[in-house]
Amino acid sequence: MPTIRYPQLKQHDERDGLIANDALLMCFYMQRPNEQIAPAIIRALELFRERIHPYQLAWYNAGDGQAKPLDDSAWEAIRKETLDPGPETAAFIQMWDDPIRLGGLHVDYRGLDIIPLPWPDRKDDVSVLYLRLPTEYLEEQGPGQVRALALDLAAELPFNSGYVDFVLCSNIWDLGKALKLIQPRYPGVHLASSGANLRMNTWVDGVHWMNFLGQPVLGQLGGVASLRERLSLPGISLQEMSGDRVLITLGEQPVTGDQEAGQMLPLHRALARVLEPHLHHWKRPYVSLDPEEILRWERRFLD
Template sequence: MCFYIPQPNEQIAPAVVRTVELFRERIQPYQLVWNDTGEGQAEPLDDVSWERSRRRILEAEPGEGGFLGLWGQTHRVADLLVDYRGLSPVPLPWPERKDDVCVLYLRLPTAYLEERGPEHVHALARELAAELPFSSGYVDFVLCSSSLHAVAALELVRSRYPGVHLTSSGATMHVGTRVEGVHWMNFLGQPVLGELGGVSGLRERLALPGISLQEMSGDRVLITLGAQPEVGEVEADQRLAPYRALARVLEPVLYRRKSMFGHRVPEDLLRWDRRFLE
């Protein structure tokens, strides 16, 4: 789950803290057990540790931003993760970071989906999203890797699993107010919802089997593709038709990678990002 929020930390901090507390409560008996102190150290996540981190975010002065890093038993990518990057101001004054926004990134292991079922995950995501003034967000089945290993990760899924989303192993802020691809659950707020003709315009263009639209408060909408996330095995590729339909609608507002560590983005990755449009 990932939510992009184009407002400064001091405005959204209470909502972020509520969301993380709700996440911790709802996923039990799964537990986040480590806390990044922000000083290159990690400490056990207990009530005292959480209160320090909570206050650090809530009491940050304008211009300071905020940070939160919580994870499960180990640092393995498959484990639980909460990664919040709060900026102040938004937008930042540096041209190379003008598109950066605040990001709340929440990761659950695949076992959680298998044990609780997609209906539970769907309901959890809706409950968390309701707290946040996002411009966009998503929930999906993902393969995480560092940017340095993204091409190698692509080789694992390209031939058989077009439904899998390739993403970094933590929050990335440079998506701005664009939409990071097509997913199982797609949260849209302003300004992208307005650019797409609002909820009524989306309903008209997405009145297709396998696509559901749910209006949310604050001029936001959730678009869900199917009953569960699809990895898109080639033998069942027809199930990805809703993904292709939504991609055509979202094309004007889709995020396009610009660089990777200051270098040109490999062509293979650019093609993968547009796989539902080809």
Template sequence: MRYPRLRYHDERGGLSAGDALLMCFYMPHPNERIASAVIRAVELFRERVKPYQFIWNDTGDGQAEPLDEASWDRTRRKTLEAEPGGSGSLRLEGEDPGVDDLLVDYRGLSPVPLPWPERKDDVCVLYLRLPTAYLEERGPEHVHALACELAAELPFSSGYADFVLCSSLLHEVAALELIRSRYPGVHLTSSGATMYVGTRVEGVHWMNFLGQPVLGELGGVSGLRERLALPGISLQEMSGDRVLITLGERPEVGEGEAGQSLAPHRALARVLEPVLYRRKSMFGHKVPEELLHWDRRFLE
């Protein structure tokens, strides 16, 4: 299956939004507790996606250095050996850093929750992005297996894998026009890790990973099985009181002109509604109605 090529260029001609394959996991635990799991997941990811290669390592001071074994070892040790109560982060990029290229972006926090009221919902995030071509070349079965392998390493509260439109925050409303009237199955998301989703669920996706506390709020695995016993929806129990809900055999864009209703997405949205993340503000301003409406498109 071929996926649409979605591109939005800003007024200066820069690429501000583009399609990609994304795997993202939210973890409400301090960096010192999860750093080793994150490192294992990143190393696994780098190995599994070959011959795709990460070229640049962001050192965290506004600079990037070539990613070789010595560079990775420094980043690995920095993340693993962060002081108790200290944060951890890493960012690996492909040859052409952009909104639709290879990216690993980890934001680790300590403590969790943070002591500041305006950031009380922030959690650690691992954001893993691949070009859409990876999904087309390897196929959805491979991607599904890879996402499950990564998820098994991570103590997530929620996570997902999906075909997405990644956008800079400044251009989300403009980028939305690429998909709003034609591709309701495409998730509009940020071009890097965002911590403010907390223990909520960031939308409805092809692969939906649910852990605690959200799984408990939804009645556990047995409650979900009863409410989601529908064609096109599969539930897979995972260790650690977690579950994976998969909608169909591959990510569906829901092309409007083809009359795809995305019934599994709508059914899951109704079940997840109590725990779905709701945008609160953008740069201190009210969230545009277009974005709020898009986030609720499967509920309307």
């Protein structure tokens, strides 16, 4: 297979600081408290750390945003604290290859102590496992290896939904500026935050190369048999998974939909039509993010 090359997407601020960068993102949403999923999370993270070689997680958040070297003893402490964080305490893991590099290797796990949370403004929060790899991992390993890793990770996790895709990640307050980098040229590139977004409930976070669907959305869509009938275009594959879940893959690799190259995204549009009632929409106002502009972006496969 020829080497895959993806566009280098970087956005800088007026002080030349990097505020957005391309990456490969694997993200899983689980409407379950940490107490129920912690062993699965640890298994998935151990698998991830082993399989991403030669890339390596070298730092972790030791509290109050302080990064410390990640050695075996630190990992063991993280493992124990995740499995037993204490009463009414959310589990929290952050690890990096470089804590400063925006588009680099990054793990962000938020495991809530109770779901749903008792506060009205947090009623949609869920536990999230956010795994970001540099784009070079996708280019070097190829989509087959990425797909195999994602499937093995997903097999460990009791997800409601999840995805794998080539993304542009940005800090929350710079999402509006980042969007201008990909709109309208690259509609296949997902605009993602630089860390876990908890406010997902059971919605689906967009349309992607790899789309993991569990309950309740899969049931509301009529199950795998119904999806096979509605998603019969060549290039769309459906793989049933244990626990009444499914993986929907659009093509052999992530695509950017480069409009200057005349790339069309019929598979994305087909899946978007099926998922439309269940797609997540940003609801909180963000600095420099116009609500109408972001809605147009979210509906780019529908309108």
